[in-house]
Structure formats: structure tokens, C-alpha cells
Amino acid sequence: MTETSEERNQNSLTVIGNGQPETLLKHIEISVSESEKRANGSLNIRDYYTVYLIEVKVTDPEYHSKLGKLTTVWRRYTEFEQLRDYLDVAYPYVVLPPLPEKRVMFGWQKISNDTFDPNFIDRRRAGLENFLLRIAAHPVLTWDEHFIEFLQQEDGWRESYKANGYLQLVESKLKSLSLAVRLKRTDSKIEQYKQYGVTLHNNLSNLLKARSRVAEKEYTVHKLHTNYGRVFSEWSVIEKEMGDALQKTGHYFDSLASSIDASLEDEELLADQLKEYLFFAISLQNVCRNYEILQLQLEDAEENVANKNVERSRVQQGRTGLISRLFGAVDTEEVREFKVNQLDQQIQEGAIVVNNTKESLRYHPLQLSILDPHYQLILNHM
Numbered sequence: 001m002t003e004t005s006e007e008r009n010q011n012s013l014t015v016i017g018n019g020q021p022e023t024l025l026k027h028i029e030i031s032v033s034e035s036e037k038r039a040n041g042s043l044n045i046r047d048y049y050t051v052y053l054i055e056v057k058v059t060d061p062e063y064h065s066k067l068g069k070l071t072t073v074w075r076r077y078t079e080f081e082q083l084r085d086y087l088d089v090a091y092p093y094v095v096l097p098p099l100p101e102k103r104v105m106f107g108w109q110k111i112s113n114d115t116f117d118p119n120f121i122d123r124r125r126a127g128l129e130n131f132l133l134r135i136a137a138h139p140v141l142t143w144d145e146h147f148i149e150f151l152q153q154e155d156g157w158r159e160s161y162k163a164n165g166y167l168q169l170v171e172s173k174l175k176s177l178s179l180a181v182r183l184k185r186t187d188s189k190i191e192q193y194k195q196y197g198v199t200l201h202n203n204l205s206n207l208l209k210a211r212s213r214v215a216e217k218e219y220t221v222h223k224l225h226t227n228y229g230r231v232f233s234e235w236s237v238i239e240k241e242m243g244d245a246l247q248k249t250g251h252y253f254d255s256l257a258s259s260i261d262a263s264l265e266d267e268e269l270l271a272d273q274l275k276e277y278l279f280f281a282i283s284l285q286n287v288c289r290n291y292e293i294l295q296l297q298l299e300d301a302e303e304n305v306a307n308k309n310v311e312r313s314r315v316q317q318g319r320t321g322l323i324s325r326l327f328g329a330v331d332t333e334e335v336r337e338f339k340v341n342q343l344d345q346q347i348q349e350g351a352i353v354v355n356n357t358k359e360s361l362r363y364h365p366l367q368l369s370i371l372d373p374h375y376q377l378i379l380n381h382m
Contacts, residue, residue, distance in 0.1 A: 091144075098279030184299055194292075198281075201285070204274055204275075
């Protein structure tokens with residue numbers, strides 16, 4: 001029997017016990033310590049990619065038998081994407097931690113667009129480590145068996161991911177998220193969350209775009225002073241009386257030109273944090289979208305039950321369609337009874353779907369305001 005997301009959530013919370021949530025991060029240390037460039041294919045046509053070393057060290061002696069003292073696995077960025085896609089399907093009610101950018105976003109002159117650039121690789125490594133730490137600190141996601149396998153089994157995890165059919169589930173999930181949802185009855189609370197996510201995403205996106213343009217211009221202006229410094233330094237050679245003053249001026253322009261580097265590097269760290277909030281806003285929108293899909297399923301199920309009840313009443317009263325009356329086809333008592341029984345069964349099945357969908361909506365975290373501590377800070381601004 002397939003376990004629903006609400007049952008999985010409740011079971012996970014039962015495991016962690018009462019009081020402060022028990023998470024995997026309290027018993028282990030996770031780090032993404034190294035990166036390595038690899039190649040596959042023939043000598044003439046090579047496909048280069050980067051892998052990252054995940055080190056898991058168990059700090060709680062009671063967990064040594066379960067997880068081992070130390071495990072190391074190499075993972076590609078695409079495998080991190082697969083893990084997140086799986087979590088998105090398995091836990092549609094959780095605002096998932098974001099992955100670092102796959103390619104450079106909001107770049108400018110000094111920031112290389114090369115995905116193999118050492119600075120970009122190191123920033124991505126730190127982002128991947130934060131991603132794993134956030135999952136391990138989450139009271140529900142932390143105990144997911146596929147997440148634990150991801151930390152321990154280098155090859156076995158790929159096979160289990162394919163064997164469980166999550167690839168097909170992810171594809172169908174992406175298709176459903178791309179469809180327009182038109183609800184007859186909207187939930188004001190969910191609309192508020194959704195609108196906040198959209199507004200936050202748009203504002204951060206515009207801020208990062210403006211910041212990249214300003215950084216580009218500021219960097220260009222400061223680097224122009226390098227030319228001024230060279231001119232004054234060369235001028236100081238041919239001037240006897242003003243040589244020292246001209247040389248000092250040249251050095252000043254050189255220091256002014258180089259001072260922008262450290263400042264923009266600090267800004268880049270802040271920009272990376274803003275990008276995380278940008279991706280969190282997308283995750284929040286996805287959770288709201290999943291809730292709307294449940295609402296749409298409920299409306300469709302209720303409409304289906306209502307139509308079946310109308311049809312059942314017509315069959316019971318012996319009413320037939322226009323075509324049947326024109327051609328003189330009238331149902332016998334046995335046929336009418338068979339149709340009524342068939343409709344009763346369909347109505348009963350539809351009622352079960354309606355009740356299950358209502359339960360899913362009733363215990364949805366957005367409805368209960370049981371929110372993830374990692375995005376509680378975001379929703380507190382609402």
C-alpha cells in the first residue's frame with residue numbers, strides 16, 4: 001500500500017519522539033570537502049564534469065552500527081538534482097532547501113561564466129554542503145531512507161532511484177506544475193502565501209539584476225584608474241622636481257583601482273545569500289502550487305460525485321435520453337437495477353476520493369501553519 005505524504009510526515013514525527021525534534025544532524029557531521037574534475041568518453045570527444053566528495057562522520061557511538069563510523073562518496077551535481085527532485089515528489093508539503101545555481105546567474109564582467117572556474121566550483125561546493133546540512137537538520141526529511149542512502153551508497157543509490165520509478169514521477173510532477181489551475185473556490189490563506197512567494201521572487205530578482213549592473217559599472221570605473229596610475233608613474237620618471245609627487249599619485253590611483261576587488265567579493269557573498277532566498281521563494285510557490293492541485297482534484301471529485309447522483313436519480317425514475325426515446329429503446333427493470341448498482345459503486349468510490357482529498361488538505365502544513373523552521377523566517381515577514 002502506498003504511503004501518503006501526510007502519513008509519511010506523521011510517521012517521521014513519531015520516530016523523533018516528543019519535545020525537541022530528533023534529527024540526523026545531531027548524531028553525524030556532514031561536509032562536502034573536495035571537488036574533482038573528471039572526464040569520460042574517447043580521447044577525441046571528452047565530456048568533462050565535476051564531482052564532489054561527501055564525508056559523513058558519525059559522532060554518536062550508538063549510530064556506529066547503523067551508519068558506520070565514516071563514509072565517503074563522490075557525487076555529481078546532477079545527482080544532487082535527482083535527490084531534490086525525489087524529495088519534491090515524496091514531500092510536496094515541505095518547502096525544500098535550495099540547491100546552489102547550476103550556472104552563473106546575474107553575472108557581470110569579473111564573474112566568470114565558466115562552470116569549471118575554481119571560484120564558482122568552490123561556491124557551489126559550499127552551497128551543496130548547506131543543502132545537505134539543511135536536509136539533515138529537517139525533522140521529516142532527515143530520516144528519509146533515500147537521503148541516507150545518498151550519503152552512503154555511491155552506486156546503489158542510483159539504481160534504487162531508477163528502480164523505484166521516481167524518474168517517471170518527477171516527469172509527471174513537472175507536467176502537472178506547468179498546467180494552469182483555475183479554481184472555483186480559492187483559499188485566502190494559500191493565496192496570501194503564494195502572492196508573497198511571487199512578490200519576494202520578483203523583488204529579489206530585480207534587486208540582483210540591478211546589483212549586477214551597478215557592480216559592472218563600478219568595477220569598470222575603478223579599473224580605469226589603473227591607466228591613470230600607469231600614466232602618472234611613467235610621468236614621474238621624466239620629471240625631476242615633481243617626480244616623487246607624481247609617483248605617489250600613481251600609487252594612489254593603483255590602490256584605488258585594486259580596492260574594488262575586495263569590496264565586490266564581499267558583495268558576492270551577500271548576493272549568494274540573496275539567491276538562496278530567491279530559490280526558497282520558488283520552493284514556497286511550488287508548495288502552494290501543490291496545494292492548489294489538491295484543491296482542483298477535490299473540486300473535480302465533488303463534481304463527479306454530484307453528476308453521478310443526478311444520473312442515478314434519472315435512472316431510478318426511468319428517464320432516458322432523447323436518442324433512446326426516438327428509437328424506442330427502454331431499459332428493463334433488470335437493466336435499470338444493474339445501472340443503479342453500478343452508479344452506487346462509482347458514487348461510493350468518488351466519495352472516498354473526496355474524503356481522502358479533504359483530509360490531505362485539512363492536514364496540509366500551509367493550512368495548519370505547521371511550517372518548516374528553515375522558511376519560518378520568510379513567512380514571518382507576511
